[in-house]
Amino acid sequence: xxxxxxxxxxxxxxxxxxxxxxxxxxxxxxxxxxxxxxxxxxxxxxxxxxxxxxxxxxxxxxxxxxxxxxxxxxxxxxxxxxxxxxxxxxxxxxxxxxxxxxxxxxxxxxxxxxxxxxxxxxxxxxxxxxxxxxxxxxxxxxxxxxxxxxxxxxxxxxxxxxxxxxxxxxxxxxxxxxxxxxxxxxxxxxxxxxxxxxxxxxxxxxxxxxxxxxxxxxxxxxxxxxxxxxxxxxxxxxxxxxxxxxxxxxxxxxxxxxxxxxxxxxxxxxxxxxxxxxxxxxxxxxxxxxxxxxxxxxxxxxxxxxxxxxxxxxxxxxxxxxxxxxxxxxxxxxxxxxxxxxxxxxxxxxxxxxxxxxxxxxxxxxxxxxxxxxxxxxxxxxxxxxxxxxxxxxxxxxxxxxxxxxxxxxxxxxxxxxxxxxxxxxxxxxxxxxxxxxxxxxxxxxxxxxxxxxxxxxxxxxxxxxxxxxxxxxxxxxxxxxxxxxxxxxxxxxxxxxxxxxxxxxxxxxxxxxxxxxxxxxxxxxxxxxxxxxxxxxxxxxxxxxxxxxxxxxxxxxxxxxxxxxxxxxxxxxxxxxxxxxxxxxxxxxxxxxxxxxxxxxxxxxxxxxxxxxxxxxxxxxxxxxxxxxxxxxxxxxxxxxx
Amino acid sequence: xxxxxxxxxxxxxxxxxxxxxxxxxxxxxxxxxxxxxxxxxxxxxxxxxxxxxxxxxxxxxxxxxxxxxxxxxxxxxxxxxxxxxxxxxxxxxxxxxxxxxxxxxxxxxxxxxxxxxxxxxxxxxxxxxxxxxxxxxxxxxxxxxxxxxxxxxxxxxxxxxxxxxxxxxxxxxxxxxxxxxxxxxxxxxxxxxxxxxxxxxxxxxxxxxxxxxxxxxxxxxxxxxxxxxxxxxxxxxxxxxxxxxxxxxxxxxxxxxxxxxxxxxxxxxxxxxxxxxxxxxxxxxxxxxxxxxxxxxxxxxxxxxxxxxxxxxxxxxxxxxxxxxxxxxxxxx
Numbered sequence: 001x002x003x004x005x006x007x008x009x010x011x012x013x014x015x016x017x018x019x020x021x022x023x024x025x026x027x028x029x030x031x032x033x034x035x036x037x038x039x040x041x042x043x044x045x046x047x048x049x050x051x052x053x054x055x056x057x058x059x060x061x062x063x064x065x066x067x068x069x070x071x072x073x074x075x076x077x078x079x080x081x082x083x084x085x086x087x088x089x090x091x092x093x094x095x096x097x098x099x100x101x102x103x104x105x106x107x108x109x110x111x112x113x114x115x116x117x118x119x120x121x122x123x124x125x126x127x128x129x130x131x132x133x134x135x136x137x138x139x140x141x142x143x144x145x146x147x148x149x150x151x152x153x154x155x156x157x158x159x160x161x162x163x164x165x166x167x168x169x170x171x172x173x174x175x176x177x178x179x180x181x182x183x184x185x186x187x188x189x190x191x192x193x194x195x196x197x198x199x200x201x202x203x204x205x206x207x208x209x210x211x212x213x214x215x216x217x218x219x220x221x222x223x224x225x226x227x228x229x230x231x232x233x234x235x236x237x238x239x240x241x242x243x244x245x246x247x248x249x250x251x252x253x254x255x256x257x258x259x260x261x262x263x264x265x266x267x268x269x270x271x272x273x274x275x276x277x278x279x280x281x282x283x284x285x286x287x288x289x290x291x292x293x294x295x296x297x298x299x300x301x302x303x304x305x306x307x308x309x310x311x312x313x314x315x316x317x318x319x320x321x322x323x324x325x326x327x328x329x330x331x332x333x334x335x336x337x338x339x340x341x342x343x344x345x346x347x348x349x350x351x352x353x354x355x356x357x358x359x360x361x362x363x364x365x366x367x368x369x370x371x372x373x374x375x376x377x378x379x380x381x382x383x384x385x386x387x388x389x390x391x392x393x394x395x396x397x398x399x400x401x402x403x404x405x406x407x408x409x410x411x412x413x414x415x416x417x418x419x420x421x422x423x424x425x426x427x428x429x430x431x432x433x434x435x436x437x438x439x440x441x442x443x444x445x446x447x448x449x450x451x452x453x454x455x456x457x458x459x460x461x462x463x464x465x466x467x468x469x470x471x472x473x474x475x476x477x478x479x480x481x482x483x484x485x486x487x488x489x490x491x492x493x494x495x496x497x498x499x500x501x502x503x504x505x506x507x508x509x510x511x512x513x514x515x516x517x518x519x520x521x522x523x524x525x526x527x528x529x530x531x532x533x534x535x536x537x538x539x540x541x542x543x544x545x546x547x548x549x550x551x552x553x554x555x556x557x558x559x560x561x562x563x564x565x566x567x568x569x570x571x572x573x574x575x576x577x578x579x580x581x582x583x584x585x586x587x588x589x590x591x592x593x594x595x596x597x598x599x600x601x602x603x604x605x606x607x608x609x610x611x612x613x614x615x616x617x618x619x620x621x622x623x624x625x626x627x628x629x630x631x632x633x634x635x636x637x638x639x640x641x642x643x
Numbered sequence: 644x645x646x647x648x649x650x651x652x653x654x655x656x657x658x659x660x661x662x663x664x665x666x667x668x669x670x671x672x673x674x675x676x677x678x679x680x681x682x683x684x685x686x687x688x689x690x691x692x693x694x695x696x697x698x699x700x701x702x703x704x705x706x707x708x709x710x711x712x713x714x715x716x717x718x719x720x721x722x723x724x725x726x727x728x729x730x731x732x733x734x735x736x737x738x739x740x741x742x743x744x745x746x747x748x749x750x751x752x753x754x755x756x757x758x759x760x761x762x763x764x765x766x767x768x769x770x771x772x773x774x775x776x777x778x779x780x781x782x783x784x785x786x787x788x789x790x791x792x793x794x795x796x797x798x799x800x801x802x803x804x805x806x807x808x809x810x811x812x813x814x815x816x817x818x819x820x821x822x823x824x825x826x827x828x829x830x831x832x833x834x835x836x837x838x839x840x841x842x843x844x845x846x847x848x849x850x851x852x853x854x855x856x857x858x859x860x861x862x863x864x865x866x867x868x869x870x871x872x873x874x875x876x877x878x879x880x881x882x883x884x885x886x887x888x889x890x891x892x893x894x895x896x897x898x899x900x901x902x903x904x905x906x907x908x909x910x911x912x913x914x915x916x917x918x919x920x921x922x923x924x925x926x927x928x929x930x931x932x933x934x935x936x937x938x939x940x941x942x943x944x945x946x947x948x949x950x951x952x953x954x955x956x957x958x959x960x961x962x963x964x965x966x967x968x969x970x971x972x973x974x975x976x
Contacts, residue, residue, distance in 0.1 A: 100974045102875045109931075110973070115922075116876060116931035123873035124929070134650035136871045139928040141647060 022125040022140065024147040025105070025118055033104030035156035037095065044094035045087075046161040052083040053170035060177040067182070104152070111155035117143045118150065196240035197247040198471055202478030203459065206637055207234045210452050220442035226449055229254050244464065251457050258450045269436060270296065271393055272338055276404070279334035283327040285311070285319055298437035305430035312423035335409035342394040349387040356380045404432040455637075458630045482642045483598030598642065605641040612636050650869075650928065657866055658926045663854045664712055670849045671708040672701055673842065674835035680924070681826040681941050682709060682800065686758075686860070687867050688823055688916045691779050691799040693764075693814075693945060696828030697806055701839075705828075706760040706800045713860060714853035715757035715796065720775075722767035724810065728774035732784050733791075749786055754778050757796055757857070764801035765811040775799070776818045796860050816904075816948055823913050824938075825945035870919035872930045877915065879973060880935045884911040886967045887947050895970045897963050901953030906946035913942035932973050940964055 059076045062068065068076070105119040112118075121143020124136040132140075211231040218224050233250050236242045242250070273293045280290035285308055292300035311319065319327070359377050411425030463470060585593070587610075590603045599608070615636060619629055661683065668679055678694070682705060685692035694702045703719065710717030720731050733752035739745045753759065754775065761775055778784050779799045783792045801822065803814075819825070831839060842849060855863075885891040887905030889898050898905070917938030918930035940961055947960040 100875070103974045106875065106932075106973050115925070115927060115933050116873065116929070117927070119875055120871075120873040120929040120931065123875060124871065133869065133871055134646035135654070135869055135928045137647040138650045138654070139871065142928055 021144045021147070022121065025122055025125070025143055025150070028108060028147065028150040028152050029102075029105035029118065029122060031104070032107045032152040032156045033099065035152060035158060036103055036107060037099070039156060039158045040097070041091060041094045042158060043161050043163075044091050046163040046167055048087045048090040049167050050163065050170055052080070052087050053167065053174060055080055055083045057170060057173050057177060060174065064177060064180060064182045104156070108150050108152060108155045112146070112150065114146060117146055195243055197237055197242050197244045197460065198240070198468075199237050199460070199463070200471065200474040200478050202474065202481060202642075203637075204234060204238050206640070207452065207456060210449075214445050214449055218442055218445050220439065220445075223442045223446050223449075226254065226258055226446060230449060230453065244460070247460065248457065251453055255450060255453050255457075258446050258453070269440070271341075273298075273436075275337035275341055276334045276408075279337050280330050282333070283323070283330035285323055285327045286330055293433075298433050298440065302430045302433040302437065305426050305433065309423040309426040309430065312426070331408045331411050335405045338394065338405060342391065345387055345391045345394050349384065349391060352380060352384055352387065356384060404429050404436070407432055455630065455633060459634065462634075477638065481599045481638070483600050594639075599639055600642050608636075608639065608641050612640075653866055654923060654926055654928060657863055657923045660855055660859065660863060661924055667712045667851055667854050668705070668708050671842075671851055672705050673838040674831050675701065675705065675828060678705065678826050678828050680921075681824050682706070684917050684920045684938075685800075685823045686713075686796065686798045687864055687920050688913075689796065689798075689864050690823030690913070690916075691801070691821065693819070693822040693825045694800060694802045694828055695805050695825060696802070697830070698804060700828045700830065702800075702802045702828055703760060703762060706758060708851055710758040711851040712854045713758070714856060715798075715860070716794075717758045717760070718753035718756035719760040719762060720753045721762045722764050722771070724766055724768060724812075726767045726771050728771050731771065732774050732778070732786060735787060749789065749791065751791070754784065755791070755793055757794065757798065759797075759799045761799055761801040763804060765803040765813055767812065769812055769815070772812065772814060772818060775801075776821055780821050796857065796864065819945045820907050820909050822945060824917070824941035826941055827944075867916065867920050867923065870922055870928070870930060872915055872919065875974065876918065876930050876932050876935060879932050879971075880911050880914045880918070882971060883914065883935065883939055883967055884908075884943070886971055887943060887964070889950075893971060895966050897958070897966045901950055901956060901958045902947055902963060903950040903953070904948040906943045910943050910946045914938050917942055936968050939968055 059073075059080060062076065063073055102119045102123065105122050106116070108114070109116045109118050117139070121140045124132060124140050125143075127136060208231070211227055211234060214227045215224065215231070218227060229250075233242075233247070233254065236250075237247060273296065277290040277294035280286035280293065286304075289301045289304035289308065292298070292304055356377065359380065363374075363377070407425050407429035411422045411429065414422040414425055463474075585603055587607045590601075590607050594600075594604050615632055618624070619632060624632070664683060665676075665679060672679060682692055682694075686709070694705075696702055707717065707719075720726075729752065731752045731754045733750050733755065735747050735749050737745055738748040764772060764775070767775075778793060782795070782797050783790050785791070803811075882893060884906050886893045886895065887898060887902060887910070888894060889900075889902045889905070891898075891905070894902075894905075914935050915930065918934030921934040921937055922928070922930045943964050944960045947963055949958060949960060949963075953963075
């Protein structure tokens, strides 16, 4: 078949055939039929293609939006076969649909307005020649005569179907979706606004006072540094430089440092003193000192050593040679006790380290056979850590005791030559113990600071729970505690030299104190004044005065007549005070008064001190949960007397 | 080849003859080209036509002119309710001869003519109508025991007035089916009216000439029957006819809703014969689909019977046939 077609093409038989009458009509008709079929298929494609494309767009949208995993996409793909099959079936149906044999020729007739001449000619051409009538033959010839003018391409144009716009749109959409990356935008949270840690002025003052007090008591540089840091922290809070997180962080750092130093120092010193006590106990002469050291009564130990030194200095009633020898040996051993202890620890540690090293080596070399259990290694590690801590303690103890050890060793050496010399060495040892006692006092202050830090942390924690309302309540409370109840504004106004009025909520009746004036209380009771007014003007400016009332008046009354007082006269300052009869207000009256006047005044201070002492004793002696302790202490902090 | 040439000549002659007839008729009848062609088609198909139109549109004039042009015997019967069959067929009378012998003689009625105009056929009783329709179908009349053959060509043109329905006897469907075409005579246009007035209200009277002889008409009728019809045209005509039936596959929605009964096989015969005649009118050798389309309306409009719903909705059968032609593709895929 192919060969025949090839021959026809080479010999140009097809062109020749086109001129052979009815054949050319048939070819034109077939071509028109093919074009009609192609047009139908194209139309079917464009009509049906939107179905799988639309499905594809929908499925892809789902995949992109829901970020479906490949296994989750499989059902979509399977369902997608349905529109694909529908498309394929529709196109195949359009291609294979049976069409009447005259469809192509009819299209030609229609296009060229030939009144079916071509179709009729073809139809009659199919009739055997013998059966053709003359009119049939004439019709055939009529049709053939038209063959040259037939144009199947124009008769059956293949136009782009209208649906192609939709198809194009869907294809573009599909491509767009396939390259589209759906990004999920996470809204990054804005950095939190800086919210300074707030503390009431009252509390700030409290902690400032604490810092001031600790600073005054201490001369240890370490303790002073800690107090300075604490003070700085309070000031930073007061200046609103720190937020809550920073405050807690700094408190934590300070607390950690304080705790570590305090614990280490105390432990090291206790260990050192115990070692000394053990050795000194061996001599009858140093037994009192040993007992005091063992019980950490450093003052007694110092006293006992000074007494021993006096005894050694005395010409008479001196200890016997045997006693002195025992004393010398005890002093010698005592001086070396810390060193011995450190050496022992070092030796144990070295042995343990070697053992650990060996175990680890074995474990590395033989992973399977003869492997020492991991428990052993872990136990050794724990012991090593313990020894390390011990070693650090011993070193610290040695550092702290080094002076005392030196003095005791010198005393032992001198005792062999001259008891007097030894006595001086013991006195110096006693001084060293005194130094250690002072150091212990400093550590007590550190502990106190630590406690205050813990209180402050708890206070802030509580305050954080209560929020701003609680802070405002505390601020109001602080004002009332100072005797500045709402609405009491100072009315101070300079009305003349030495006549400043009492501002704020005054206590007892008092005269104002002018510059250079004297304070003359009128009351004769033990507590002359229970108010806070001390003759100073109020904090707020006077309501109807031009002066703000913050300072003493310095001007002159322009309405004054006569001469000013002669202050250069022979006057002398006198302070007049009533006799203290010991009969003042009852405690209950003072407490009731405090609710109205604020926590000010000497009477209130006395009552507070009395009650506070009892409370502190109860706190230290009774079994009280730490949580309750805070509230008790906080309560007394809040009602503490204000200056 | 010679036969083909001869056929070509015959067709050409036919076309010329028809052209001459048209021209001559056109001298008397103004406009109404479709009606003239329809009447000619009916005559060439050896069949009959039913003309419907309001009075005064020239129906009678058309038939009279046609008869004059063709040189054929013409008779006109005005149908009335009291018209009896014998009035149109003829009757047997007692006739006394010259020798005094008395014989029963059949006197032919007006139906025995080449061209018969049955004016207002729906005014006669069904009995009389039946007598006419039998003659139309059989081309013969039986009176007593004697059958009288009507001379060919025989062509009946019946008219009816669509407006005056009171006191009329509408033709039954079976009788309507015997008419080849039902032609509607439209009202003339303004120009046509001008022409009509000019021709009928002056002294000038157009005289028609005899253009064709009886033999020529018979030859033309014979040629019509020879025109071949290709399969696809016949197929289309059949599909059109089938589509007039409400239960047919290709029937449009309008047919399904408003048609009670579709056309009979006479309908497709009329369509194809009409198509052949139309092809000859155009000088073509075979009928085409366009010819079928053109003849569908006159051939089917009186054969498609509307349902009660269709009647109530005022649906015209022409609309239904036009819908079929519009919806039905030339070739069924």
